[in-house]
Amino acid sequence: MARTYPPDVIVLDTDALLHARFGRGRNSPTLVHAKTYRLGSEAFTAAPVTPRFVNPAALTDVLRKLRAETGKWEKVSLLLPDSWFRINIVELPSLPDKDDEALDVVRWSLKRTIPVPPEQLRVAYTVLSRSGTTTTVMILSAMEETVSAIEAAFRSAGLNVVLIEPLGINIWNAVALKESAGSTADRLFVYVRDTDFTTAVFRGDRPLFIRSRNIGPERSVEHEIRLSAGYLRDSLAIDIFASCHVAGEGGRAIHETLATEFNTTVRPVNLRDFVESIPPGVQGFEAELTACTGVFTG
Numbered sequence: 001m002a003r004t005y006p007p008d009v010i011v012l013d014t015d016a017l018l019h020a021r022f023g024r025g026r027n028s029p030t031l032v033h034a035k036t037y038r039l040g041s042e043a044f045t046a047a048p049v050t051p052r053f054v055n056p057a058a059l060t061d062v063l064r065k066l067r068a069e070t071g072k073w074e075k076v077s078l079l080l081p082d083s084w085f086r087i088n089i090v091e092l093p094s095l096p097d098k099d100d101e102a103l104d105v106v107r108w109s110l111k112r113t114i115p116v117p118p119e120q121l122r123v124a125y126t127v128l129s130r131s132g133t134t135t136t137v138m139i140l141s142a143m144e145e146t147v148s149a150i151e152a153a154f155r156s157a158g159l160n161v162v163l164i165e166p167l168g169i170n171i172w173n174a175v176a177l178k179e180s181a182g183s184t185a186d187r188l189f190v191y192v193r194d195t196d197f198t199t200a201v202f203r204g205d206r207p208l209f210i211r212s213r214n215i216g217p218e219r220s221v222e223h224e225i226r227l228s229a230g231y232l233r234d235s236l237a238i239d240i241f242a243s244c245h246v247a248g249e250g251g252r253a254i255h256e257t258l259a260t261e262f263n264t265t266v267r268p269v270n271l272r273d274f275v276e277s278i279p280p281g282v283q284g285f286e287a288e289l290t291a292c293t294g295v296f297t298g
Contacts, residue, residue, distance in 0.1 A: 006075040025276035050143035063157035077163040082212035170294030185242035229261035
């Protein structure tokens with residue numbers, strides 16, 4: 001494992017959570033335990049950027065039950081749906097050396113792209129490249145009110161959250177570890193859920209484009225893929241991708257659309273490629289559990 005984090009990871013959604021516990025394997029993590037829990041009553045409501053957390057007790061009660069079933073542990077990594085974040089890749093004309101000043105510049109850069117005041121956001125960023133005085137950064141942002149309330153609910157249950165990141169990025173962390181070291185090829189990543197999907201483009205290890213979109217009866221995944229293909233061809237001038245990795249609920253029709261629109265080989269993300277052993281009963285959560293392994297490899 002490249003990163004040292006607690007063996008427990010929780011994937012949280014609006015109506016349920018998934019708890020996974022990992023152990024060390026010879027070459028890959030071992031999935032020791034995985035179980036889902038329903039939150040019971042409505043804990044979140046829709047809101048701009050990140051859902052609003054309106055019923056903390058619904059989460060705290062489930063976390064206490066989970067700890068009672070799985071023994072004494074105190075630290076956990078937390079993964080949230082990509083759609084709960086805004087993920088931006090931006091070029092900044094300058095970035096101060098001091099962390100607090102740099103964060104202010106990064107936060108201000110979001111003012112034109114996010115429909116809430118930037119001071120209401122929890123913001124983290126990663127420097128992707130520097131050229132002269134220009135710095136390209138990837139920015140993760142979510143509503144501070146929601147993130148803080150979630151952390152407080154975990155603390156009430158006796159758990160300290162040491163990491164909060166999007167699901168899709170951590171699926172890619174796991175996939176990238178299996179790719180050829182030093183590759184500079186352009187690769188496409190798609191993560192499909194029942195309510196949203198994420199599209200990302202990577203050149204080697206560097207993200208060029210990441211976007212999460214909501215879907216529904218009036219906006220099919222296939223339609224959004226075609227729109228994304230046109231946008232990427234125009235904005236990034238990429239006609240051919242070395243590969244396309246698809247995680248989640250990507251059926252045959254989605255795979256065929258991706259292969260046609262992006263002129264590439266489509267490879268489904270398979271949990272068994274990322275862990276050395278799998279307990280029974282994890283069907284239906286392979287993408288999320290793959291994301292959990294990405295916590296340790298990114």
